[in-house]
Amino acid sequence: MTITYKKGERPSAEEMKKDMEILIRKVRAQYRKAGKELKYICRMGIGKRGGPHMHILVNRFATEETATDLIFSRIWTKGHVNFKTTYDAGGYRDLAEYITKPLETWEEECIKRYSRSRNLISKDPEEKIINRRSLVDPKGNMIQPKAPKGYYIDPDSIRMGINPVTGYAYRHYTLIKLDRRI
Numbered sequence: 001m002t003i004t005y006k007k008g009e010r011p012s013a014e015e016m017k018k019d020m021e022i023l024i025r026k027v028r029a030q031y032r033k034a035g036k037e038l039k040y041i042c043r044m045g046i047g048k049r050g051g052p053h054m055h056i057l058v059n060r061f062a063t064e065e066t067a068t069d070l071i072f073s074r075i076w077t078k079g080h081v082n083f084k085t086t087y088d089a090g091g092y093r094d095l096a097e098y099i100t101k102p103l104e105t106w107e108e109e110c111i112k113r114y115s116r117s118r119n120l121i122s123k124d125p126e127e128k129i130i131n132r133r134s135l136v137d138p139k140g141n142m143i144q145p146k147a148p149k150g151y152y153i154d155p156d157s158i159r160m161g162i163n164p165v166t167g168y169a170y171r172h173y174t175l176i177k178l179d180r181r182i
Contacts (some may be wrong), residue, residue, distance in 0.1 A: 001072060003054040005079040013108045016044050016052055023075060024117075027058075030071045036061050043099045043114040046107050055099065093157070093174070135160070135169040142169070151175040 003023070005011065011019065020042060031038040042056040060068040072081045099114045137143055142160045147153045157174035 001056050001058070001069075001084065002082040003056065003072070003076055003079065004082070005052055009052075009078065010050060011052055013044070013046075016054070019078065020044060020054055023072075026075045027071055030066070030075070031061075034061065034063060034066060037119060039117050039120055041099060041114060041116045041120070046104070048104075048106070050106075057095065057099070093154070135171055142171075145171060145173050147175060150178055152178060 024038070024040065024042075028038045036059075039059045040056055042054055044052070044054050046052050058068060062068070069081070069083050072083075101113075103109065103113065135143060145153055145158065152175070154174045154176055157172070159172040160170065162169055
């Protein structure tokens with residue numbers, strides 16, 4: 001979701017941080033009342049024309065009485081909350097790149113690039129060292145990677161080549177787990 005301020009209001013970066021902390025604290029309390037645990041990733045930003053805003057990715061829930069969008073809309077009174085679902089084919093790479101992008105030249109240095117809740121599960125990527133013969137065929141052409149059973153390879157994530165310093169072949173790609181229910 002994108003959280004904006006009312007037109008004409010331009011809080012400082014410090015005020016935005018305080019507003020974000022208060023918002024998260026209040027939303028977390030509402031989640032606890034509903035028996036849920038809040039998980040989030042957020043990034044504060046200032047647009048090209050100076051408009052302060054915050055992007056938050058949260059775990060969504062809904063009951064008969066309340067839902068995530070209602071909680072945020074009720075608590076945030078300093079502007080507007082714009083909701084958008086993130087279920088897209090191909091994963092969340094664009095979203096991750098946006099959240100982790102470096103600060104723009106007009107953004108203050110004190111704005112943290114992004115923050116997250118401490119209860120998120122984070123996995124380290126698996127690395128596997130393989131020999132050159134599985135990366136390059138005898139003619140010197142790069143061999144395309146093959147996905148293991150139950151996964152597919154994101155075609156936009158494939159990076160292959162020869163390291164100019166070491167002369168070794170390399171290959172990086174992202175595996176995405178297939179949904180067995182489909």
